[in-house]
Amino acid sequence: MSLQYVSTRSAARLGGFQEVLLEGLAPDGGLAVPEAIPRWSAETISGLSGLAYADLAARVVHAFADDIAPDTLLRLARGAYTEAKFGSAAIAPVTPLGEESGSVLALLELSNGPTLAFKDMAMQMLGQLFEHVLTAQGKTLNILGATSGDTGSAAEYAMRDKKAVAVFMLSPQGRMSAFQRAQMYSLQEPNIHNLTVPGAFDDCQDMVKAVSADLDFKSRMRIGTVNSINWARITAQVVYYFAGYFQAVRVFGLRYGDPVDFSVPSGNFGNILSGHVARSMGLPIGQLVVATNENNVLDEFFKTGRYRPRGTAETFLTSSPSMDISKASNFERYVYDLVGRDPQRLSALWRSLAEQGEFVLPEADRSVAVAATGMVSGCSRHANRLDTIRDLAHRYGRVIDPHTADGVYVARQYLRKGVPMLCLETALPAKFEETILEALGRPAPRPPGLAALETLPQRVQAISQDVAALKALIEIEALRAVAA
Numbered sequence: 001m002s003l004q005y006v007s008t009r010s011a012a013r014l015g016g017f018q019e020v021l022l023e024g025l026a027p028d029g030g031l032a033v034p035e036a037i038p039r040w041s042a043e044t045i046s047g048l049s050g051l052a053y054a055d056l057a058a059r060v061v062h063a064f065a066d067d068i069a070p071d072t073l074l075r076l077a078r079g080a081y082t083e084a085k086f087g088s089a090a091i092a093p094v095t096p097l098g099e100e101s102g103s104v105l106a107l108l109e110l111s112n113g114p115t116l117a118f119k120d121m122a123m124q125m126l127g128q129l130f131e132h133v134l135t136a137q138g139k140t141l142n143i144l145g146a147t148s149g150d151t152g153s154a155a156e157y158a159m160r161d162k163k164a165v166a167v168f169m170l171s172p173q174g175r176m177s178a179f180q181r182a183q184m185y186s187l188q189e190p191n192i193h194n195l196t197v198p199g200a201f202d203d204c205q206d207m208v209k210a211v212s213a214d215l216d217f218k219s220r221m222r223i224g225t226v227n228s229i230n231w232a233r234i235t236a237q238v239v240y241y242f243a244g245y246f247q248a249v250r251v252f253g254l255r256y257g258d259p260v261d262f263s264v265p266s267g268n269f270g271n272i273l274s275g276h277v278a279r280s281m282g283l284p285i286g287q288l289v290v291a292t293n294e295n296n297v298l299d300e301f302f303k304t305g306r307y308r309p310r311g312t313a314e315t316f317l318t319s320s321p322s323m324d325i326s327k328a329s330n331f332e333r334y335v336y337d338l339v340g341r342d343p344q345r346l347s348a349l350w351r352s353l354a355e356q357g358e359f360v361l362p363e364a365d366r367s368v369a370v371a372a373t374g375m376v377s378g379c380s381r382h383a384n385r386l387d388t389i390r391d392l393a394h395r396y397g398r399v400i401d402p403h404t405a406d407g408v409y410v411a412r413q414y415l416r417k418g419v420p421m422l423c424l425e426t427a428l429p430a431k432f433e434e435t436i437l438e439a440l441g442r443p444a445p446r447p448p449g450l451a452a453l454e455t456l457p458q459r460v461q462a463i464s465q466d467v468a469a470l471k472a473l474i475e476i477e478a479l480r481a482v483a484a
């Protein structure tokens, strides 16, 4: 039988990978996780080190999606990870910066895809998986989502040429940068629907939740999501930890088995959870550095064992906006592992969260269980971000984006002699021009081909905060798509 998925909050079986592909949330409110994380031997892992990125992706994804044939996954991965889309054969290249405190600081570049942020790494594969599974079942899917920038554009660029899928993406009117708006709204494909809503991101998110809460509408209109709890996204992100490790071994002259540390700018905890999964599979990752910005709920947890998510009113708007999250949805999957994958213990913690607004992990669990996962943490503020951007530009001639800067800033607190530190580059600086201008006094370099992005014609529709009207719009567009 294929690898089965269960909920973090009960032992209920949710099915195989294809069943959880379209739905990350279990009916009991928990999240889908594999019944057991596949563990690979050192021989198996080191045997993969010579593979091209797409071929490596097919192997890693198959460990979690053994209900899809290996040669099918290979075809899908080769469609997702092309040099044309990601700018290099390596797809996620490691770029050394320099030696510091006896370690080597390097970037693992994840932002060379179509929308210049690491979300492309997972979303391109998700688009391929959706199209394959839906076409095989003779079905279509309407993806409904809310975005404050990076997720929406990555989803749209991944789905724009997919016949079985339409995207309805809500974005807050006037809250995104001109670059981010142009990137999304310039798409002209008829299956991509950009809808702006007066208000903030949370208002958009509330409308999505309201539509999804109408279970009859949801199943009749085949509404799906691509949000960060989607397990397929987590799986696709595991791949670049392997690719980064293998490159570090080659570039820095290590032997297989030597530890490599990774630093991850974190918001919804999806990216670093993928690192945790890679480490659990047996990849010799040393430390996993959780870097937060001023929204430092996770840093507080790792330092004290106390987890107290904050509300929207207590969430700061910062210059690393994709990390402005005070309730990291994927954190539940990590805590599930900390409590020995025991759904009852997990449920008890989440009950305390609902009743008291927080939980405290017993000290024994925290010191032993957290240490066993290699996770350490730190918090970076606006001034740290600017200093780090300036420092890397002067010292190494490399301009990084504000999120990556948070990662580098915190990484520097955890450098170890003889252990390379790979800082995940989660966006290109061109996406966050204002902050780069503030740090360096000059704009960020733009990748070729995007110089005139803001002058392209835009296709976007303004809607009101009206859930019934949104549902009607989806229904009309779905009928139109069938007629076309």
Ligand SMILES: *Cc1c(COP(=O)(O)O)cnc(C)c1O
Binding pocket: 117, 118, 119, 150, 151, 228, 265, 266, 267, 268, 269, 270, 271, 272, 322, 323, 403, 426, 427
């Ligand atoms: C989404 C995002 C993050 C946060 O990643 P999570 O998986 O939510 O922790 C960090 N940086 C950038 C640029 C992002 O787009």
